[in-house]
Amino acid sequence: MAKRRREGSSEKRCDCGKRWRKHLYLVLDDWDKGFSIHKIDALSFLDDSDDSDDDAGGTLRRLPDPPAVRITEARHSPMLFAGLGTTIFFANKKQLSPNATGALIYDTETAAMAMGPGLPENPCCVFVAAGPGETKDDKGRKHNENEKLYTLDHGGRSNHPSGHLMGVSVHALSWARSPAAVAEPWLPSHEWAWESVGAPMAPFDGNEETVVSYTVHPDGRTIFFSTRGRGWVPAGTYSFDTERREWRSHGEWVLPFDGQGYYxxxxxxxxxxxxxxxxxxxxxxTATPGAVPEWRKTEQKLFREGDRERHLGATLTYMGNNVFCLVESVVQEGVEPGRAYGAGRGCALHVTVFGLKYSRDGELQATVRRVTKSYAVCKYIPGFTHEAFWM
Structure with missing residues (x-):
């Protein structure tokens, strides 16, 4: 049988002129000294001739070995992971000392590791890329100079009698021109750098658990945040225009999804x-305040059927051209949830690639090209499930 056309295929040319295909990068705590980043050709799932779930029988595969990169001695403090362009950033959330190591940077295009700047003082767990535009550095390497990685910093405290944190500022990471290169031209012309965005403080509570969902407007520059109610501040949705550096309130409603949404x-x-x-x-x-947007959900769940207690976490990643990737982390059948951590392969990752469409009745449904692959994995950190990046 002929292979199906790879819908949603995303290939580009690298600096050497060769075609470069995007992959799914999974960050896992699957060894006893830290984290691993595994590279999976998720688009190859769509080449399978069977349109159904080919892991319905419970087959667990092994992840590609060796991993793309391993990060050692990273289990002793909470870690934050973020992606921008072809780059994955990871750093200790809490800097244990002023001399602590900054962020580590993994370039998926070159498979190279580098050191980067440390995080802002009190970063939120939300990192979102916004802003189009591509440029080249002095070596001809392409970078999205206008696209930046934004996060919220909740370092300030208001004078409100409730004592709630309200000093929420915006910080942005970008591939920027190096000021040192102006005086010393032999130095690299660009470098990764964080900057404090000159904007009013966010109009909501600064606790890192406040933001429950976020996404980027189709204009590419406006970021929407939905927050849960906390204390004297009700739940609501707000937007930040990264170009005008302005905040707006959109009312006391929240986006219907958890975590990041994709246009x-x-x-x-x-x-x-x-x-x-x-x-x-x-x-x-709309970028300006208006009515509550309409929404609908699929009639069927995409999670695997099973004990809710075995479910550890899930992420949704957008692969482009109406193709999505759901990664679900669960405890394997026959393993007690409390004993799933350690040297044994007590957990599983279910990776599902699918598209979406509206039926004739207007119902939202996953398309027939939905395919799942399952992998046996080890786990060592109870508070961490996985991170997924498409790049």
Missing amino acids: ERELDAWVGLHEDGYICCCQAA
Whole structure:
């Protein structure tokens, strides 16, 4: 049988002129000294002739060995992971000393590691890339100079009698021109650098658990944040215009998905992971305050059926051209949830690639090209499940 056309295929040319294909990069705590980054050709899932779930029988594969990179001695403090362009950043969330190591940078295009700047003082767990535009450095390497990685910093405290944190500032990481290279031209012309965005403080509580969902508007520059109610501040949705550096309130409603949502042009909507394993599709809100956007969810769950207690966490990643990747972390059958951590392979990753469409009745459903692969994995850190990046 002929192979199916790879819908959603995303290939580009690297600096040497060769075609370079994107991959799924999974960050896992699968060894006793730290983290591993595994590289998976998720688009190859769509080459399978069988349109159904080919792991329905419970087959568990092994992840590609060796991993793309391993990060050692990284289990003693909480880690934050973020992606921008072809680069994965990882750093200790809490800097244990002023001389602590800054962020480590893994370039997926060159498979090279480098040192980068440390995180802002009190970063939120939310990192989101926004802003189009591509440039080249002095060696001809392409970078999105206008695309930056934004995060919130909750280092300040308001004078409100409740004592709630309200000093929420915005910081941005970018591949920027190095000031030192002006005086010393032999130095690299660009470097990774954080900057404090000159903007008013965010109009919501600064606790890192406040932001429950976020996404980027189709304009590419406006970031939406939904927050849970906390103390005297009700739940609501806010937007930050990274170009004008302005905050706006959109009302006391929240986006219907958990974590990050992605704009899909074919559906003209934001797509995100709804509670209990449903996928939801939400009309993109206007950049100016307006009505609550309409949304709907799939009739069927995409999570594996099983004991809710065995479910450890899930992420949704956008692969482009109406193709998505759901990664679900669970405890294997026959293993007690409390004994799933350690040297044994007590957990599993279910990686599902699928598309979305509306039925004739207007119902949102996963397309027939939905395919799942399952992998046996080890786990060592109870508070961490996995991170997934498409680049």
